Amino acid sequence: MTVPKSLGDTNLFKPIKVGKNVIPHRVVFAPTTRYRALDDHTPSDLQLEYYDERSRYPGTLVTTEATFSSEQGGLFHNAPGIWTDKQTQGWKKINEKIHANKSFSSIQLWFLGRVADAKLLKERGLPLVSASAVYANEESKRLAEEAGNPLRALTKEEIKDIIYNKYTIAAKNALEAGFDYVEIHSAHGYLLDQFLQPSTNQRTDEYGGSIENRARFVLELIDHLLPIVGADRLAIRISPWAKFQNMKAEEDSVHPITTFGYLLHELQKRADAGNQLAYISLVEPRVQASHDVAVDAQVGDNSFASKIWKGVFIKAGNYTYDAPEFNTLLKDIADDRTLVGFSRYFTSNPDFVLKLRDGLELTPYVRDTFYTHDNWGYNTWTALDDDTKYDEAVETKVLAKPIPN
Structure with missing residues (x-):
């Protein structure tokens, strides 16, 4: 790509308070799912090296790839979890590396809902569940039915179990593992997002229908975790305009600003009462998951969010598109309460923060290697x-192993 201009003398490299910590700069390693965990969803030696390398610039806030909050919250092959002691100890070793590098960590807790692998769940005796029995597409319906695990709506008892049992275990394990922040994944068409949006939530009980009811799951979860995690360590990620995994965004029966404006208003009410979250992670409409959206195809604008939420934002979504000037990035961080997240270029540039600081050329990423094992x-x-040269034939045979004791 074009050599970016140096950003070292901008707000990007000024400290900012995020919850209980002062973060020395505002470049965040955004969640980057890469499927390099062990078969039992325990973090691996490959992940230890990966997070170590990308936290070497002191003061970097590293957000983990999405991490299963429970077995029911999955499953995808080789994605990490944090519901067992073994998984927790693996993350603890990774956090020890991150903290030794004088950087910070946030875990993104994940619950897939309707987009999980129905066959994997069936093999473990677990149902495929969502807010309602609305499939993402015909292919997901076919696969679920072939697996003998058709999608069904969660019962109210199961919702309570997810909030008060499964997420409780995940959050406590995250604290035990040494994470500085716990981020709830409520974006990109996963379970919490499935409850928020009317296209995927067709319930008629207290968890569906009105905006207040559709937001109940998320807010009940937040309220439950506040005393466990602490407001200054708790965060949430949302994607108001995402159509990833066949979410409807602005095509839905209720406009995203109405739904997410209400959610943000409720979170701000809690902040005003003394429970301000550490940050809200906000996905910009320039991306759909890991894919860019062409400028003329972009729909939506997140400016409404900053008019409601008065706390810290982490914003992510193709901030390199207008390099080398980075006008969008500079505009967004001018408010002194915004950090910016990068994932794809952080994958191909372990020293990404240094390169942004000094205006050095970024190594292009290779999407074909993102989701291999x-x-x-x-x-x-x-x-x-580092002038190390790697042999593709050799490295494609290097698979994840347990982190050494």
Whole structure:
């Protein structure tokens, strides 16, 4: 890509208070799902190296890839979890590396809902569930029915179990593992987002129908976790305009600003009462998950959010599109309460923060290696001061192993 201009003398490299911590700069490693965990969803030696390398610039806030809050919250092959002690201890070793690098960590807690692998769930005796029995598409319906695990709506008893049992275990494990922040994944068409949006929530009980009812699951979860995690360590991620996984965004029967404006208003009410979340992670409409949206195809504007939420934002979504000037980034961080997240270029540039600071050329990423399971295109990217050469034939045979004791 074009060599970016140096951002070292901008607000990007000024400290900002996020919850209980002062973060020395505002470049965040955004969640980056890469499927390099062990088969039992325990973090691996490959992930240890990956997060170590990307936290080497002191003061970097590293958000983990989405991490299953429970077995029921999955499943995808080789995505990490944090519902067992073994998984927790794996994350603890990763956090020890991040903290030794004088950086910070946030775990993104994940619950897939209707987009989970129905066959994997069936193999473990678990149902495929969502807010309502509304499939993402015909293919997901076919696969679920072939697996003998058709999608169904969660019962109220199951909702309570998810909030008061499964997320409780995940949050306490995250604290035990040493995470500085706990981020609830309520974006991109996963379970919490499925409850929020009318296209996926057709319930007629207290968890469906009105905006207040559709937001009940998310807000009940937040209220439950506040005394467990602490408001200054708790966060949430939302994507008001995302159509990823066949969410409807602005095509839905209720406009995103109405739904997400209400959610933000409720979170601000809690902040005003002394329970301000550490941050809200906000996905910009320039991306749909890991794919860019062409400028002429972009729909939506997140400016409404800052008029409601008065706390800290982490904003993410193709902030390199207008490099080398980075006008969008500079505009967004001018309010002194916004950090910006990067994932794809952070994958191919372990020293990404240094390169932004000094205006150094960024190594292009290779999307084909994002969702494989070997080391090629994962830990084979090098920093400027590293002249190691990697052999693709060798590295594609390097698979995840347990983190050494």
